[in-house]
Amino acid sequence: MTAQVRTAIFPVAGLGTRFLPATKATPKELLPVIDTPLIQYAIDEAREAGVERMVFVSHPSKSAIERHVLDDADLRAELQARGKAALAEELAETALCPVEDDVVFVMQDEPLGLGHAVLCARDHVLPGPVAVILPDDLILGRPGALSEMIAAHARGDRGHLVATMTVPREETRKYGILSVTGRDGPLLLADGMVEKPEPADAPSAEAVVGRYILDPAIFEALATQTPGAGGEIQLTDAIARGAGTIGMAGFRFSGRRFDCGSKAGMLSATLHLAAQDPDYADVLAEHGLRSEHVRAA
Numbered sequence: 001m002t003a004q005v006r007t008a009i010f011p012v013a014g015l016g017t018r019f020l021p022a023t024k025a026t027p028k029e030l031l032p033v034i035d036t037p038l039i040q041y042a043i044d045e046a047r048e049a050g051v052e053r054m055v056f057v058s059h060p061s062k063s064a065i066e067r068h069v070l071d072d073a074d075l076r077a078e079l080q081a082r083g084k085a086a087l088a089e090e091l092a093e094t095a096l097c098p099v100e101d102d103v104v105f106v107m108q109d110e111p112l113g114l115g116h117a118v119l120c121a122r123d124h125v126l127p128g129p130v131a132v133i134l135p136d137d138l139i140l141g142r143p144g145a146l147s148e149m150i151a152a153h154a155r156g157d158r159g160h161l162v163a164t165m166t167v168p169r170e171e172t173r174k175y176g177i178l179s180v181t182g183r184d185g186p187l188l189l190a191d192g193m194v195e196k197p198e199p200a201d202a203p204s205a206e207a208v209v210g211r212y213i214l215d216p217a218i219f220e221a222l223a224t225q226t227p228g229a230g231g232e233i234q235l236t237d238a239i240a241r242g243a244g245t246i247g248m249a250g251f252r253f254s255g256r257r258f259d260c261g262s263k264a265g266m267l268s269a270t271l272h273l274a275a276q277d278p279d280y281a282d283v284l285a286e287h288g289l290r291s292e293h294v295r296a297a
């Protein structure tokens with residue numbers, strides 16, 4: 001029987017160097033797409049997927065994330081007093097309440113890599129497989145990517161499950177790339193993956209993006225993982241090491257993914273969402289952009 005995914009880990013302790021100077025004082029995960037911070041999209045996706053516990057791996061300098069994520073009763077009272085009850089209600093719905101929700105914050109004091117960040121969550125996860133969501137990979141769509149992956153995982157445990165999308169060959173050097181051995185619907189069976197290969201060396205064009213369902217054995221693998229690319233403890237290295245024993249598969253989610261850790265990706269996500277909202281039609285028109293134009297970009 002496949003064990004239930006009860007915990008989602010949100011690694012949010014990184015430096016966000018690609019987005020400087022915006023991230024000098026503001027955590028990357030709080031940068032908004034129009035009016036909603038990236039972390040909020042990730043929380044909403046995890047909630048929709050029905051996870052019980054959310055573990056945020058943050059950094060002491062990024063306490064603003066905690067302030068955004070948790071309910072702020074004083075702010076809501078202030079809004080109520082100013083006659084903005086609907087706004088107060090909206091904030092209450094999106095925030096996590098430490099009393100009603102199962103929320104844990106744990107610190108990664110040094111950004112030693114994504115794998116190390118996930119390892120920091122080890123003592124705080126519930127039994128069974130865990131989900132990992134990278135908030136800077138925004139995936140828009142219904143159902144959410146995490147819901148789709150949890151459903152696929154429940155249909156049959158194939159070991160670690162990683163979200164994948166097909167990328168242009170010349171972009172393989174930006175991603176972990178799956179070594180694909182077969183296909184089964186949205187599942188890509190794989191016997192490993194290669195971190196950031198040159199296009200000529202890439203085993204496929206199936207790139208890993210920021211959603212994972214990981215067998216709990218990942219924590220032991222991470223504890224013994226030596227630093228990889230950039231001198232960081234890489235999550236993909238630990239997943240790939242388990243491919244032979246634990247097993248692994250890619251999952252082709254149905255939504256659209258934006259790399260909001262990059263300025264171009266953030267702009268693309270903003271234009272995409274603006275194009276869906278009639279409120280912004282005039283603004284887009286002012287810049288010579290029409291909805292069809294933006295969607296095709």
Ligand code: UTP
Pocket residue numbers: 011012013014015016017018019028029057108110111112113114116117134135136261
């Ligand atoms: P990224 O590699 O995209 O984030 O990690 P980064 O290192 O902050 O960004 P750049 O490359 O310098 O611009 C993906 C996610 O993993 C977290 C980040 O906060 C981000 O949400 N992360 C990364 C950690 O929590 N700890 C780390 O040591 C590294």
